[in-house]
Amino acid sequence: xxxxxxxxxxxxxxIQYGMLLxxxxxGLTLVFGIMDLMNLAHGSLYMMGAYxxxxxxxxxxxxxxxxxxxxxxxxxxxxLIEMLVLRRLYARGHLDQVLATFGMILFFNELVRLIxxxxxxxxxxxxxxxxxVTVFDIPLPVYRIVVIGVGLLVAAFLYVLVxxxxxxxxxxxxxxxxxxxxALGIDIKKVFTLVxxxxxxxxxxxxxxxGPIFAATIGMGENILIQVLVVIVIGGIGxxxxxxxxxxxxxxxxxxxxxxxxxxxxxxxxxxxxxxxxPAAASMLIYIxxxxxxxxxxxxxxxxxxx
Amino acid sequence: xxKTLIMATSALALAIAAPQAMAEKAxxxxxxxVTTLSGGxxxxxxxxxxxxxxxxxxxxxxxxxxxxxxxxxxxxxKPEVGKQKTEKLxxxxxxxxxxxxxxxxxxxxxxxxxxxxxxxxxxxxxGTSKIAGNLCNENxxxxxxxxxxxxxxxxxxxxxxxxxxLYIVAPNYAAGRDMVAGVERTFKGKIxxxxxxxxPSQLDFSAELAKARASKADGVFIFYPGRATNAFMRQYAQAxxxxxxxxxxxxxxxxxxxxxxxxxxxxxxxxxxxxxWAPDLDTPVSKKFVxxxxxxxxxxxxxxxxxxxxxxxxxNSAVVAAGGDLSKIKVMREKMRQADFPSVRGKFTYGNNxxxxxxxxxxxxxxxxxxxxxxxxxxxxxxxxxxxxHSKCKMKKTW
Numbered sequence: 244x245x246x247x248x249x250x251x252x253x254x255x256x257x258i259q260y261g262m263l264l265x266x267x268x269x270g271l272t273l274v275f276g277i278m279d280l281m282n283l284a285h286g287s288l289y290m291m292g293a294y295x296x297x298x299x300x301x302x303x304x305x306x307x308x309x310x311x312x313x314x315x316x317x318x319x320x321x322x323l324i325e326m327l328v329l330r331r332l333y334a335r336g337h338l339d340q341v342l343a344t345f346g347m348i349l350f351f352n353e354l355v356r357l358i359x360x361x362x363x364x365x366x367x368x369x370x371x372x373x374x375x376v377t378v379f380d381i382p383l384p385v386y387r388i389v390v391i392g393v394g395l396l397v398a399a400f401l402y403v404l405v406x407x408x409x410x411x412x413x414x415x416x417x418x419x420x421x422x423x424x425x426a427l428g429i430d431i432k433k434v435f436t437l438v439x440x441x442x443x444x445x446x447x448x449x450x451x452x453x454g455p456i457f458a459a460t461i462g463m464g465e466n467i468l469i470q471v472l473v474v475i476v477i478g479g480i481g482x483x484x485x486x487x488x489x490x491x492x493x494x495x496x497x498x499x500x501x502x503x504x505x506x507x508x509x510x511x512x513x514x515x516x517x518x519x520x521x522p523a524a525a526s527m528l529i530y531i532x533x534x535x536x537x538x539x540x541x542x543x544x545x546x547x548x549x550x
Numbered sequence: 551x552x553k554t555l556i557m558a559t560s561a562l563a564l565a566i567a568a569p570q571a572m573a574e575k576a577x578x579x580x581x582x583x584v585t586t587l588s589g590g591x592x593x594x595x596x597x598x599x600x601x602x603x604x605x606x607x608x609x610x611x612x613x614x615x616x617x618x619x620x621x622x623x624x625x626x627x628k629p630e631v632g633k634q635k636t637e638k639l640x641x642x643x644x645x646x647x648x649x650x651x652x653x654x655x656x657x658x659x660x661x662x663x664x665x666x667x668x669x670x671x672x673x674x675x676x677g678t679s680k681i682a683g684n685l686c687n688e689n690x691x692x693x694x695x696x697x698x699x700x701x702x703x704x705x706x707x708x709x710x711x712x713x714x715x716l717y718i719v720a721p722n723y724a725a726g727r728d729m730v731a732g733v734e735r736t737f738k739g740k741i742x743x744x745x746x747x748x749x750p751s752q753l754d755f756s757a758e759l760a761k762a763r764a765s766k767a768d769g770v771f772i773f774y775p776g777r778a779t780n781a782f783m784r785q786y787a788q789a790x791x792x793x794x795x796x797x798x799x800x801x802x803x804x805x806x807x808x809x810x811x812x813x814x815x816x817x818x819x820x821x822x823x824x825x826x827w828a829p830d831l832d833t834p835v836s837k838k839f840v841x842x843x844x845x846x847x848x849x850x851x852x853x854x855x856x857x858x859x860x861x862x863x864x865x866n867s868a869v870v871a872a873g874g875d876l877s878k879i880k881v882m883r884e885k886m887r888q889a890d891f892p893s894v895r896g897k898f899t900y901g902n903n904x905x906x907x908x909x910x911x912x913x914x915x916x917x918x919x920x921x922x923x924x925x926x927x928x929x930x931x932x933x934x935x936x937x938x939x940h941s942k943c944k945m946k947k948t949w
Contacts, residue, residue, distance in 0.1 A: 249764040256756035361592035363777055365784075365813035373814075375790025382763070382790035387756070456788075457753045457781045458813075460590055466751050501745070501757040522722050522746045 261494025262394030270442025276481015286464020292447025321443025479543025
């Protein structure tokens with residue numbers, strides 16, 4: 244039988260993984276939903292965040308300062324990319340956007356190779372973050388608790404920003420009817436630049452937080468972006484709420500699948516076959532879920548409320 | 551006038567005759583070296599390349615007086631790319647020897663092209679069971695090991711240390727499954743659980759680590775080469791598993807240790823791994839190699855480097871035996887079978903499948919005199935150990 248404390252621990256791990264996905268998905272879903280722009284280079288911003296934070300952490304010998312430096316740096320980078328490259332793509336089709344932003348992935352990967360070399364960088368943590376605390380007899384990694392905390396804070400911040408502020412109102416208005424907002428005398432270009440910058444900063448934050456778990460490496464963005472896209476499809480395009488719950492769902496399913504699927508398969512398969520089949524099946528679970536959502540609820544589980 | 555004419559004639563005669571007189575001796579020894587130079591595994595290729603450089607320094611850049619020309623190619627860890635680069639080296643560059651190869655699947659994809667060319671191939675790393683077994687060939691030599699030998703040695707170590715139960719985590723691909731099979735073959739205790747993770751994309755091990763802890767095993771056995779090593783090690787510490795000893799193969803080495811030290815992952819200190827070599831191996835050749843490598847590049851070489859150094863030295867012994875005539879494949883092959891060259895592992899012999907019959911050691915991670923983390927040999931695990939696949943190779947040992 245499944246040990247309840249192990250189940251609790253794996254749920255915790257799943258939520259933590261989901262939070263990381265959420266930080267990436269929130270930015271991507273905003274950009275896609277509001278600006279109607281398919282940005283594959285979102286993962287590159289995540290990577291840039293991880294690299295800049297890793298370097299700054301080493302220079303200042305402080306992980307916190309690393310994040311403080313990386314966030315505005317990638318925010319500016321995002322704004323720069325939006326103004327120089329992406330602006331030209333809004334009027335074009337999604338295929339052009341995919342091609343152009345795919346080119347940007349290659350560009351950023353090479354850029355990182357030139358600046359930092361091919362090996363990747365390790366990010367050191369202060370010792371108190373590098374261990375586990377015991378909660379109800381279950382040892383939980385302190386750092387992963389911090390990641391969950393940051394994820395919740397960001398979710399609350401985005402909720403307030405989008406629902407309670409004037410900026411949020413503009414963002415929502417821009418999503419519903421771009422032309423009308425423009426006709427009312429609002430400079431929609433500025434709103435787009437702001438949204439893109441915000442998305443870039445969130446990606447960078449995810450990169451900062453991922454550094455001490457996975458290390459900053461070339462191509463780290465593409466690896467995780469596929470799962471982020473699944474999150475957006477499941478949650479509903481353009482919906483932050485969807486990104487939040489979708490990410491948690493994907494995180495938990497991914498981790499629980501890896502944890503318990505082999506035991507489940509052993510119920511009706513020989514042990515050896517179960518051992519090799521389980522990891523393969525576990526990595527398919529989220530795609531199966533995505534296919535089901537697309538079939539039964541193509542607008543996503545928590546679609547954005549647009550007119 | 552007459553004198554000038556004679557001089558001119560003799561000069562011309564010399565010019566024509568010279569190439570004929572020299573025909574037996576090659577103009578250059580061309581060695582094609584396939585390795586990984588880009589991406590996360592690029593550090594391995596860099597280390598191999600630098601070690602080849604040290605070997606050539608020791609040879610004065612020449613083999614039997616003939617200048618050596620190295621041509622390095624990047625396989626990008628992709629079998630199809632490796633095969634393509636191999637064919638380019640054989641047909642366009644017309645190399646005399648093939649060497650390098652980190653990855654078993656890349657080596658297997660390139661095997662037929664090299665065997666067909668009739669050139670001698672010295673594999674510097676990839677220890678696939680197939681090439682040690684039924685796909686062995688008279689022109690294929692290894693200066694490494696067969697994959698299973700290293701985890702088998704680890705299994706013996708676990709038995710000796712009284713480890714009663716083990717949890718295994720490894721990536722789900724050919725070499726990962728080889729490593730698991732290897733340790734299972736010799737470990738006599740109970741295996742409480744086994745996770746094969748998605749390779750190479752999965753770098754989050756939270757689920758596997760939680761299961762390993764819940765199993766309450768005496769030890770955890772891992773195989774995570776390249777950048778996954780560091781991700782695994784840091785998560786191991788963060789998950790509070792530091793009380794459970796970690797045993798690894800091909801994961802903690804001279805390439806990952808500087809990075810682990812940078813990340814201040816002190817839980818790596820004291821952990822054990824098995825290998826045929828460590829930077830402190832007490833043989834004259836190894837000491838010289840390590841000292842010169844450190845002088846030139848400022849860091850410790852890895853076992854990949856040591857094997858690459860041996861590859862070049864093995865090729866050199868063949869070239870010298872053939873008197874520089876690289877068409878004498880048979881003479882060169884017979885010489886190489888003697889393993890009569892200055893090897894980092896000291897004196898060793900070749901089995902019928904051209905894989906080394908050699909010693910394996912238990913290594914522990916320690917800080918050296920100047921505080922750099924490195925691996926130190928603790929004890930010998932296997933003496934003159936031969937891989938289990940040699941019986942599947944049809945070649946007979948005649949040397």
